[in-house]
Amino acid sequence: MANEVDNEMTNELADESANELANQTNTNGNPVVSDEVDVSDENMVSDENIENDECDECNKTFETLKRLAGEIGFEHFGKLNTDALIFREEVRAMCEDDRCGSWNKSWTCPPACGSLEAISRRAKRFSEGILVQTTGSLEDPFDMEAMRDLEALHKQRFQTFVRQAEQVCSRTLPMSAGTCTLCRRCTYPSRPCRFPGRAHPSMEAYGLLISEVLERSGMRYNYGKNTMTFTSCILFQGQKPERP
Numbered sequence: 001m002a003n004e005v006d007n008e009m010t011n012e013l014a015d016e017s018a019n020e021l022a023n024q025t026n027t028n029g030n031p032v033v034s035d036e037v038d039v040s041d042e043n044m045v046s047d048e049n050i051e052n053d054e055c056d057e058c059n060k061t062f063e064t065l066k067r068l069a070g071e072i073g074f075e076h077f078g079k080l081n082t083d084a085l086i087f088r089e090e091v092r093a094m095c096e097d098d099r100c101g102s103w104n105k106s107w108t109c110p111p112a113c114g115s116l117e118a119i120s121r122r123a124k125r126f127s128e129g130i131l132v133q134t135t136g137s138l139e140d141p142f143d144m145e146a147m148r149d150l151e152a153l154h155k156q157r158f159q160t161f162v163r164q165a166e167q168v169c170s171r172t173l174p175m176s177a178g179t180c181t182l183c184r185r186c187t188y189p190s191r192p193c194r195f196p197g198r199a200h201p202s203m204e205a206y207g208l209l210i211s212e213v214l215e216r217s218g219m220r221y222n223y224g225k226n227t228m229t230f231t232s233c234i235l236f237q238g239q240k241p242e243r244p
């Protein structure tokens with residue numbers, strides 16, 4: 001039966017799926033990089049409505065990140081309008097309602113990831129960002145296997161993207177999708193995080209409404225009937241000097 005997976009459902013299912021994966025699967029697999037990806041501007045979103053201050057260095061860095069996102073295989077990517085980053089207590093309240101089952105269970109989720117004030121202060125230091133999305137097809141809205149596969153693919157891609165972005169930018173702040181699933185079982189709260197440099201709080205943990213950030217950045221949340229989309233972003237600043 002063909003049904004459309006709407007925004008809200010997509011979000012909830014992503015979180016549920018992430019939670020299941022946190023208990024069952026180690027998604028720390030090999031990076032998914034294709035040498036033959038079309039990195040034409042077809043996948044790119046128009047920058048028309050984006051009001052970020054422009055600077056040559058930022059533009060160059062963004063162009064590099066855009067190319068890397070295409071090479072890694074993200075279906076959609078575009079400039080993040082940092083004015084769209086509104087850190088909402090309501091989103092944190094949803095975390096606390098524990099609808100995804102991750103509240104107080106991971107170093108990357110509330111409350112362990114820090115108060116909204118503290119975490120948003122970190123993000124406000126950045127004026128540039130890039131959004132990346134993995135979109136795939138589902139047989140129906142209950143196609144959990146496809147959702148799990150898609151989430152794992154998105155997380156693998158994002159880990160690769162973060163590593164590459166760190167080589168390009170002076171400073172980065174990655175925001176992932178869903179709870180961290182790097183370890184089969186999170187060490188929280190009894191022992192320190194095993195991979196503090198690779199475990200990143202989600203956009204929701206930052207109190208962000210993903211649909212709002214996407215809309216105000218000129219990007220879509222829903223790519224049609226029987227599709228599901230995972231969204232992450234990297235805030236960045238500066239450009240690393242090129243090696244001689």
Ligand code: SF4
Binds near residue numbers: 180
């Ligand atoms: S990397 Fe850290 S936050 Fe992620 S699952 Fe492992 S211990 Fe938990």
